[in-house]
Amino acid sequence: MIYVDSLNAPHGFRKEDLYLLVGLSSPAAVAIENALLYANQEKIVESRTKTLRRTEQKLRKSEARFRAIFDNMKTGVVVYEVEKGGNKFTLVDLNHSAQKIEHIRKEDALGKEVRDIFPEYESLGLLKVFKRVWESGESEHVDPVFFEGRKQSGWREYDVYRLPSGEIVTLFSDLTRRKRAEEEQRVLQERFLNAQKLESVGRLAGGVAHNFRNILQAILGNMEFLEMVYEDMPGIVERLFDKKIRVTVQMEKDLFMKGNRSLLSQVFMNLFTNARDAMPGGGRLIVEARKEGDEILAVVSDTGFGMDKETLNQIFDPFFTGKEVGQGTGLGLSTVHGIVEEHRGKIAVSSSPGKGTTFKIRFPLAKEMADTSEETKKHIISGNGQKILVVDDEPGSLAALVGMTESLGYKVAGVSRSVEAMETYKEFQPDAVLMDRNMPGMDGISCIREIMRLDQNARIVIVSGYESSGPNGIDKDVKKMIMGYLTKPCGLEDLSQVLSGILET
Structure with a gap:
C-alpha cells in the first residue's frame, strides 16, 4: 500500500498527480506480488524437498530391510x-x-x-x-x-x-541332509520291522518247536550227540534230485553237535527241496560242512533263479512263499529258522536274481562224541515207590512221561488239565509234581500257584517245550516255588536225577 498526502497545497491533488501515482504504483504492485509468489514457491519447494528426503530415507530403509531379509x-x-x-x-x-x-x-x-x-x-x-x-x-x-x-x-x-x-x-x-536322514530313518525302520518279523517268526517257531518237543517226548528218551545228519544226506539227496541236477557234497570228519536228528533232517530237507524247485531245468547243488572255530558251518548253495532284495527280506516270514498258489504253505523256511535257533544256531542267506542262493547255518560244535563205554553209561537213579503227579495236556507227551517215571520205580498219576491236577493233588497227595508249563485254560504257572496255596511244601518241577525261554522266563515268585526245570524232550537220566534230587531235600 502507498500513502500520499498534500501538505502545502490546500486543494489536494490534481488529476495529473493521480495519474502519475497510478502509473508508479502498478509496477510496484506487480513487483510486490512477484516477491510474494517467489517467497511462497520457496516454501513449497522446501516442503517438497523435505517430503522427498523422508521418502528417500524410507526407500533406503525398505531396500536395506529387503536386502537383509533377502541375504539372510x-x-x-x-x-x-x-x-x-x-x-x-x-x-x-x-x-x-x-x-x-x-x-x-x-x-x-x-x-x-x-x-x-x-x-x-x-x-x-x-x-x-x-x-x-x-x-x-x-x-x-x-x-x-x-x-x-x-x-x-x-x-x-x-x-x-x-x-x-x-x-x-x-x-x-x-534337501540333501533331510534326504539322508530320511534314508537312514527308512533303513532303521526296515531293521526295526525286520526285528519285529524275526520276533514273530521266533514266536511261531517257538510254538512249532514246542509241538515238536511234545511229539518227541513221546518217542525219544533223550537227546544224543549226533554227527550232524550227514550220514542221512546221501539218501535225502537221492530221493529229491534227478540227474539234471549235479550234487556235490564236501564234508569234514568229526563234526559233532548236540541236537535232534529228526528236526535237523527237516532243516536240510526244506533247503534241498527249495533248491530243487529253483532249478527246474537243471543246475548244481553244493553242500559243504566244516569247522570254523567253535562252530560247525553248513553251506547249501544252488544255481537256481535266485531272489531279489524284497523277497530276501521276507523269506523267513510265516506264510510267505514265492511259489504259485497251492505249491507251498509259506511255513518251510520259517520252521527252518525256528529249528536252527532252538539248536542255538544261526542262519543267513544271500542271493541275487539269476545267480542262485546260498544258505549258511552255524551250530555250536560239540567237543567230542558221546562215549558209550561201560564206564560212561547213563547214571540213572531209581525211585522207591514215591508218588509222582504228572500234568501235561499233550496225550503222547503225558503217556511218555508217565511211562518213564513208572520205569524209575515211582507210583504215578497222570492228568491232562489243571483242574484235574488240583483235585488229584488233594486225593493222591503226591511227593512231587511234574508240571507242563503251557496248557489251555489255567496254564502251568497258575496251577503251580494254586497247588502252593494248598501245600506250601509241594515239590514241583516244570517240564516245558519252550527251551528258548527256560527258567529265565518265569517270575521270581514262581522260581521260589519250583524245585527244578526240565526241557522237552527230557531223557530218563535227567528225569531220574531231578526227581531223586528234590525228593532227598
Missing part, C-alpha cells in the same frame, strides 16, 4: 532377467544362501546366462518351467530332484515365480 534367508533365491521371448534368462541377483548352496560367487555369476551357471537346469526341465511361468504368470512348484552340478550336487526343491517387473525368481532349498 535360509532358502536360496536367484533373480533372472528374461530376454528373447522367454528363451534367455540372465542372472541379475542372488542371495548368500544361493551362493553357499551352489558354491558360486556373486561377482562371478551376475550377468551370466542361466545355462552358463547351471547347465544342468536344462536336463532337469527347469528352463521349460521358467518359460511357462514367464508366459502364464502362474507360479510352479518343482518336486525334489537330484541336482548334480559341476561344483555341488544333492537334492533340490524349487519354486518359480514371475515378478511384476517381468523378471523370474527361483526359490530353492538343499
Whole structure:
C-alpha cells in the first residue's frame, strides 16, 4: 500500500498527480506480488524437498530391510532377467544362501546366462518351467530332484515365480541332509520291522518247536550227540534230485553237535527241496560242512533263479512263499529258522536274481562224541515207590512221561488239565509234581500257584517245550516255588536225577 498526502497545497491533488501515482504504483504492485509468489514457491519447494528426503530415507530403509531379509534367508533365491521371448534368462541377483548352496560367487555369476551357471537346469526341465511361468504368470512348484552340478550336487526343491517387473525368481532349498536322514530313518525302520518279523517268526517257531518237543517226548528218551545228519544226506539227496541236477557234497570228519536228528533232517530237507524247485531245468547243488572255530558251518548253495532284495527280506516270514498258489504253505523256511535257533544256531542267506542262493547255518560244535563205554553209561537213579503227579495236556507227551517215571520205580498219576491236577493233588497227595508249563485254560504257572496255596511244601518241577525261554522266563515268585526245570524232550537220566534230587531235600 502507498500513502500520499498534500501538505502545502490546500486543494489536494490534481488529476495529473493521480495519474502519475497510478502509473508508479502498478509496477510496484506487480513487483510486490512477484516477491510474494517467489517467497511462497520457496516454501513449497522446501516442503517438497523435505517430503522427498523422508521418502528417500524410507526407500533406503525398505531396500536395506529387503536386502537383509533377502541375504539372510535360509532358502536360496536367484533373480533372472528374461530376454528373447522367454528363451534367455540372465542372472541379475542372488542371495548368500544361493551362493553357499551352489558354491558360486556373486561377482562371478551376475550377468551370466542361466545355462552358463547351471547347465544342468536344462536336463532337469527347469528352463521349460521358467518359460511357462514367464508366459502364464502362474507360479510352479518343482518336486525334489537330484541336482548334480559341476561344483555341488544333492537334492533340490524349487519354486518359480514371475515378478511384476517381468523378471523370474527361483526359490530353492538343499534337501540333501533331510534326504539322508530320511534314508537312514527308512533303513532303521526296515531293521526295526525286520526285528519285529524275526520276533514273530521266533514266536511261531517257538510254538512249532514246542509241538515238536511234545511229539518227541513221546518217542525219544533223550537227546544224543549226533554227527550232524550227514550220514542221512546221501539218501535225502537221492530221493529229491534227478540227474539234471549235479550234487556235490564236501564234508569234514568229526563234526559233532548236540541236537535232534529228526528236526535237523527237516532243516536240510526244506533247503534241498527249495533248491530243487529253483532249478527246474537243471543246475548244481553244493553242500559243504566244516569247522570254523567253535562252530560247525553248513553251506547249501544252488544255481537256481535266485531272489531279489524284497523277497530276501521276507523269506523267513510265516506264510510267505514265492511259489504259485497251492505249491507251498509259506511255513518251510520259517520252521527252518525256528529249528536252527532252538539248536542255538544261526542262519543267513544271500542271493541275487539269476545267480542262485546260498544258505549258511552255524551250530555250536560239540567237543567230542558221546562215549558209550561201560564206564560212561547213563547214571540213572531209581525211585522207591514215591508218588509222582504228572500234568501235561499233550496225550503222547503225558503217556511218555508217565511211562518213564513208572520205569524209575515211582507210583504215578497222570492228568491232562489243571483242574484235574488240583483235585488229584488233594486225593493222591503226591511227593512231587511234574508240571507242563503251557496248557489251555489255567496254564502251568497258575496251577503251580494254586497247588502252593494248598501245600506250601509241594515239590514241583516244570517240564516245558519252550527251551528258548527256560527258567529265565518265569517270575521270581514262581522260581521260589519250583524245585527244578526240565526241557522237552527230557531223557530218563535227567528225569531220574531231578526227581531223586528234590525228593532227598
